[in-house]
Amino acid sequence: MAMLTAASPAAFPAPPASRAEALQALAGPDAAARAEAVAWLANRGTMADAPLLHQRLRDESSLVRGYAEQGLWLLWGRSGDAAIDREMARGTELMQAGELAEAIAVFSGVIRARPDFAEGWNRRATAHFLAGELPRSLADCAEVLRRNPQHFGALSGLGQVHAQLQDYQEALGWFRRALAVNPNMLGVEFQIKQIEGMLKGKPPGQRKTQYRATPAATVPSRLEVRAATAKATAIAGSAGPATEGAAWPAGISTSMAVSAASTAIGT
Secondary structure, eight states, X not given: OOOEEOXXXXXXXXXXXXXXXXXXXXXXXXXXXXXXXXXXXXHHOOXXXXXXXXXXXXXXXXXXXXXXXXXXXXXXXXXXXXHHHHHHHHHHHHHHTTOHHHHHXXXXXHHHHOTTOHHHHHHXXXXXXXXXXXXXXXXXXXXXXXXXXXXXXXXXXHHHHHHHTTOHHHHHHHHHHHHHHOTTOHHHHXXXXXXXXXXXXXXXXGTTSSOOXXXXXXXXXXXXXXXXXXXXXXXXXXXXXXXXXXXXXXXXTTXXXXXXXXXXXXO
């Protein structure tokens, strides 16, 4: 169950009542208030607010950093169109059920309807990867980055795909780029160290051999699919707002469910 558990309700400040209050709290000295501000922006904001959450990926508080990471997923996963969000949820259900061809078809429909929506491409990249269609996954990740260059899920996903293709130098480059955007990705750090250790001392001609993926470095065991609708978040075991402008339920301070919109093949 993917929940971010914080302090007791009494230990948390009241959530911001407005955008102005959220921005003020975000720049303030209190970590709990900053976390509530991140929640406010993630729940009610738009892609224009993403840079504010990216800044909090380097917050001194690990709580705020975690909220910022999941808040970005929430922003990315919210299309602003209820019909598109329902299709994203349906594709996510199919993908989790292993019905990958059907999931790919649904995400392709989302892309045709909203080619500007980066997360549609990212979900399809994930489905292509799980289906073993690695060149198509690479192409979709590239489309994500054209629309959202700071999408650390797609950056790390490119590392995953290149690692599966045994192009480890290329994989390292993408993993390092992902970590430069989001330094909190412990799984990516592990994969970097794993590949660096494997390549150490090997001449270039031997750098596509003797790699054995560990469970922490394989996508199916690391895949965490969370959609931006209530139906899919129930499947994922978390709770999040179903549509843009909806509010998280009471208790957000103790069980913040900003992870309600993430799908990544490498986070």
